[in-house]
Amino acid sequence: MTEKDKLTEEKIFDSATEIFIEKGFDGARMRDIADHAGINKSLLHYYYRTKERLFNAVFENIADRIFRKLIPVFDKNLSFEEKIRLFYREHIDLLHNNPRLPVFLLNEIYRNPSRVEKLVKDTPIMKIWTVLSEQHSEELERFNVSADSIPQLMVSIASLSLFPFIAKNIITAMFEKEDYDFDSFIEKRKEYAAEFVIRAIKNREQLPEADSKGQIRREKRTAGR
Amino acid sequence: MTEKDKLTEEKIFDSATEIFIEKGFDGARMRDIADHAGINKSLLHYYYRTKERLFNAVFENIADRIFRKLIPVFDKNLSFEEKIRLFYREHIDLLHNNPRLPVFLLNEIYRNPSRVEKLVKDTPIMKIWTVLSEQHSEELERFNVSADSIPQLMVSIASLSLFPFIAKNIITAMFEKEDYDFDSFIEKRKEYAAEFVIRAIKNREQLPEADSKGQIRREKRTAGR
DNA sequence: TTAAAATTTAATCGTATGGTCAAATTTAAA
DNA sequence: TTTAAATTTGACCATACGATTAAATTTTAA
Helix, strand or coil: CHHHHHHHHHHHHHHHHHHHHHHHHHHCCHHHHHHHHCCCHHHHHHHCCCHHHHHHHHHHHHHHHHHHHHHHHHHCCCCHHHHHHHHHHHHHHHHHHCCCHHHHHHHHHHHCCHHHHHHHHHCCHHHHHHHHHHHCHHHHHHCCCCHHHHHHHHHHHHHHHHHHHHCHHHHHHHHHHHCCCHHHHHHHHHHHHHHHHHHHHHHHHHCCCCCCCCCCCCCCCCCCC | CHHHHHHHHHHHHHHHHHHHHHHHHHHCCHHHHHHHHCCCHHHHHHHCCCHHHHHHHHHHHHHHHHHHHHHHHHHCCCCHHHHHHHHHHHHHHHHHHCCCHHHHHHHHHHHCCHHHHHHHHHCCHHHHHHHHHHHCHHHHHHCCCCHHHHHHHHHHHHHHHHHHHHCHHHHHHHHHHHCCCHHHHHHHHHHHHHHHHHHHHHHHHHCCCCCCCCCCCCCHHHHHC
């Protein structure tokens, strides 16, 4: 009973996870989930009352898995630079094994904006912010990263690992034309992204001016060609 | 007749654009589009046979608009650095006025992967690649950017402007907790992203890496003014 | 072994959806 | 004005979907 019970419920949950990730809430069909699990369609409603509830279970599980995996990185007692490197290694690895997760998550938040509040409230996502702006304030100050631009930095960091998976289809298609390979691209990206961020920040260290203004000085620069 | 004709068809097209962008193909309802346009539902089928065809018209128009707007940037006769700055100013501006475009596009490609081939084939998206790897090969070489890592660079460049809009909901929610504002964040991002990329690349210049072309002169930029 | 409870199945419902059609109305041509 | 064509409308269809229900089957506990 508990045996078979768990088996059925688990089969449903796993199939639902797979299909919801693949198709999203709107695109997923209860029939498909049942078929994929090899069970009668009514069982879906027996175990999870509605499609919404089933999706909910799946969504929260996924969100939890993602952020739970990420937090240890920021817990570790490392320098900012080391943390960046570790983050990209871990994060990109996680995404490489679950390439559709970002789109799934973003899409659902899009469909149901109320999710985002719960996400920010219930997951440790804000911890990344906290750690960056508190734990590493000194380092960032040394790099001339103003507290004001920490949001810019954070979003930039996230962009570099998430976007390639979000745009995987397009990237793959473009790569094909030039004979590149997405998988090896991703493998290289772990280090590339880390270096990219570190360089972008570290360079500030050497600039004598306090903060960039760079707006007005762009006309003369090139003699053309 | 031609007057009213255009009016009706245009109303349909505009409403469809709005609603498809908002809800995506699966989420959009033909009834909603008709209601929004203030016309009878059958007219949708009179002017555009099916939902697919209507969506198709909308999609291609949007894709075209996006890429057509972007290409001039890469056509201009500017240095790589200037091009980066101009790109972010133009691109982020476009996205700021149409914040849902990236998600719409990516989502549709997701739903219908065959789109991506047509997109790569019919839009000038590959031109960005070409320009970067051909027109600026010398500059990039000077920056120690190997041809091998140009894909990494390109994806990184795109990430920094596209991702913030893709993840707008989450970012906004996180900002709220810390009393930041998405709009001003985006405004600042035009310059931030450009500086970020330029710094990330330029820094390579100074690394004591072996270089066949003896032209490593690092201070060029900051002193120049 | 037996009865109650839990699980599974098949049939079916109500509704929403994309789409069709024929009639009504408006517009253009004679 | 008359007539044919183009446009618009409302009624309707077939289907797909999530959900319900009651009966059948299996499991559990006495």
